[in-house]
Amino acid sequence: MERFYLTTAIPYVNARPHVGHALEFVEADVIARHERSRKKDVYFLSGTDENAIKNLQAAEKEGISVEKFVAQNSGAFEELLKALNVSHDQFIRTTDKKHKAGAQALWRATAKEDLYKKTYRGLYCIGCEQFYESDELNERGECSEHPGKKLETVEEENYFFKLSRYEGWLRELIESDRLKIVPEVRKNEILAFIKKGLKDFSVSRPIQRTHGWGVSVPDEPHQTMYVWYDALANYITALGYPDAGAELFKKYWAKSDVRLHVIGKGISRFHTVYWPAMLKSAGLPIPTVEFVHGYVTTDGQKISKTLGNVIDPSEIIKKYGADPLRYYLLREIPAYTDGDFTFRRLEERYNADLANGLGNFAARVLALGEQVGDMAVARVEREVDEKIKEEKEILKNKLEEFKFHESIGAIWDLIKCGDEMVNDKKPWAIEGREEKAAAVFNLVAILDNVAVMLNPFLPETAAKITESIQWSGDTVRVRKGGLLFPRLK
RNA sequence: CGCGGGGAGGAGCAGCGGUCGCUCAUCUGGCCCAUAACCAGAAGGUCGCCGGUUCGAAUCCGGCCCCCGCAACCA
Numbered sequence: 001m002e003r004f005y006l007t008t009a010i011p012y013v014n015a016r017p018h019v020g021h022a023l024e025f026v027e028a029d030v031i032a033r034h035e036r037s038r039k040k041d042v043y044f045l046s047g048t049d050e051n052a053i054k055n056l057q058a059a060e061k062e063g064i065s066v067e068k069f070v071a072q073n074s075g076a077f078e079e080l081l082k083a084l085n086v087s088h089d090q091f092i093r094t095t096d097k098k099h100k101a102g103a104q105a106l107w108r109a110t111a112k113e114d115l116y117k118k119t120y121r122g123l124y125c126i127g128c129e130q131f132y133e134s135d136e137l138n139e140r141g142e143c144s145e146h147p148g149k150k151l152e153t154v155e156e157e158n159y160f161f162k163l164s165r166y167e168g169w170l171r172e173l174i175e176s177d178r179l180k181i182v183p184e185v186r187k188n189e190i191l192a193f194i195k196k197g198l199k200d201f202s203v204s205r206p207i208q209r210t211h212g213w214g215v216s217v218p219d220e221p222h223q224t225m226y227v228w229y230d231a232l233a234n235y236i237t238a239l240g241y242p243d244a245g246a247e248l249f250k251k252y253w254a255k256s257d258v259r260l261h262v263i264g265k266g267i268s269r270f271h272t273v274y275w276p277a278m279l280k281s282a283g284l285p286i287p288t289v290e291f292v293h294g295y296v297t298t299d300g301q302k303i304s305k306t307l308g309n310v311i312d313p314s315e316i317i318k319k320y321g322a323d324p325l326r327y328y329l330l331r332e333i334p335a336y337t338d339g340d341f342t343f344r345r346l347e348e349r350y351n352a353d354l355a356n357g358l359g360n361f362a363a364r365v366l367a368l369g370e371q372v373g374d375m376a377v378a379r380v381e382r383e384v385d386e387k388i389k390e391e392k393e394i395l396k397n398k399l400e401e402f403k404f405h406e407s408i409g410a411i412w413d414l415i416k417c418g419d420e421m422v423n424d425k426k427p428w429a430i431e432g433r434e435e436k437a438a439a440v441f442n443l444v445a446i447l448d449n450v451a452v453m454l455n456p457f458l459p460e461t462a463a464k465i466t467e468s469i470q471w472s473g474d475t476v477r478v479r480k481g482g483l484l485f486p487r488l489k
Numbered sequence: 490c491g492c493g494g495g496g497a498g499g500a501g502c503a504g505c506g507g508u509c510g511c512u513c514a515u516c517u518g519g520c521c522c523a524u525a526a527c528c529a530g531a532a533g534g535u536c537g538c539c540g541g542u543u544c545g546a547a548u549c550c551g552g553c554c555c556c557c558g559c560a561a562c563c564a
Binding site: 008009011012017018020021022023024025049052053054185188189192193196199201226227228231262263264265266267269270273274293294295296297302303332334337338339340344345348349351352353355356357359360361362363364365366367368371405406409412419420422423424426427428429440483484485486487 | 492493494495500501502503511512513514519520521522523524525526527528529557558559561562563564
């Protein structure tokens with residue numbers, strides 16, 4: 001059986017999840033559910049990245065311990081996954097002991113010549129506890145967060161990773177699609193970045209700055225791993241790396257047919273440049289595909305706390321339900337670029353597509369079905385059958401390219417076709433019971449297939465439809481349930 | 490000259506060399522199984538501006554204007 005491993009990125013937990021995180025979770029979930037339905041052996045990982053220095057500062061601001069702080073926020077992410085009905089198999093936290101040990105093992109496995117110590121010298125802001133480049137500062141040479149505070153020139157010794165050594169290899173890897181980056185725009189972006197020349201990057205921080213928060217460098221008690229170095233490792237530590245006997249690691253990393261990372265555009269460099277190089281250095285297989293989605297803006301603006309336009313996805317779910325949010329993210333946000341979220345648009349989509357489209361089609365077919373009672377299972381009309389096959393093919397092909405918005409569109413094309421058929425055949429006016437039942441049967445078949453196609457996208461709704469169509473031997477009976485999506489307002 | 494994306498009817502998008510297409514909203518007609526839903530049809534655009542290539546350009550080339558991202562710890 002073909003093996004398929006996929007992951008979401010593990011978000012930072014210095015704040016609660018916003019609607020953008022929901023986009024990535026839902027997209028990854030659609031892939032996972034779709035591949036499972038195609039009888040692939042799927043393993044789906046999500047989790048949280050908790051070892052960043054910034055968590056220390058954020059926790060301090062709220063006056064709680066950093067452990068408690070990250071646990072709280074990590075919990076919020078896990079709850080969001082649940083509320084969205086995401087079907088992940090594991091949720092990893094990078095503060096897990098297992099993960100930390102795994103990250104250290106990856107460090108140890110890294111080729112000796114790739115890790116070296118170097119002195120770093122830069123402008124350091126005591127307030128922010130971070131380095132700044134001179135062009136990031138204002139005219140007086142101060143950071144925007146702490147005006148009036150002079151930056152200090154600080155010198156520290158860090159470990160560096162010899163990324164430069166992998167320049168040619170990475171370029172070939174990506175150009176040849178052995179590591180496939182979707183969409184093309186992102187592939188080109190990364191190639192342009194590589195062609196400019198790769199610099200070695202710092203992979204550790206002195207413990208004075210991290211206060212011991214994070215994963216310590218093996219045999220170097222005074223150094224903490226750079227948070228990205230440990231974070232990226234989550235994709236394999238979750239599977240049991242480095243334990244040689246770890247079944248999951250063998251199955252879903254070492255010998256998997258597909259290793260897919262679903263990530264946002266802001267972190268593509270880490271995933272398509274650093275991460276493959278780190279794995280290569282440690283002699284491990286690299287990912288096969290990386291899908292880079294765009295960002296969700298709200299009212300056309302970038303989501304940011306300072307703008308105060310952060311939308312809490314759990315609020316949307318509470319008000320409209322999980323499937324309507326899933327639908328909006330998948331249909332309204334173009335898969336390859338940024339998309340906008342507004343409540344107005346959500347309500348428009350809800351009424352037009354979910355209530356009037358899907359919901360109403362289901363209601364009229366089920367009502368007709370209930371009228372005729374038991375229907376004989378027969379071959380569906382050729383025309384209908386072909387239409388169903390055609391739309392299923394479109395759905396599958398578009399999904400393989402991660403074009404969620406176009407993929408889900410195929411289902412609505414089928415619904416449209418079903419609606420036309422109802423108007424055209426007028427089953428309610430057919431006199432003979434047999435003829436009437438036969439006409440309705442074709443409509444039920446369409447609805448049934450709509451449910452199957454809908455399953456990866458709107459699992460709750462798909463299940464409701466499936467429940468109301470009862471197949472038993474050579475007859476099928478239909479039970480009209482409540483409204484799938486009551487119209488708003 | 491830092492890199493990239495984009496400017497299309499009221500809104501959002503597909504098209505990327507051959508009569509501007511789709512969805513939503515609007516109007517008219519049909520239907521009455523259905524959630525004032527569904528079906529058919531209509532109206533609405535000089536495809537950012539200027540110039541060029543071409544028999545022919547939203548589509549290719551050059552210039553300009555305007556938005557928006559990224560620029561090595563943002564999904």
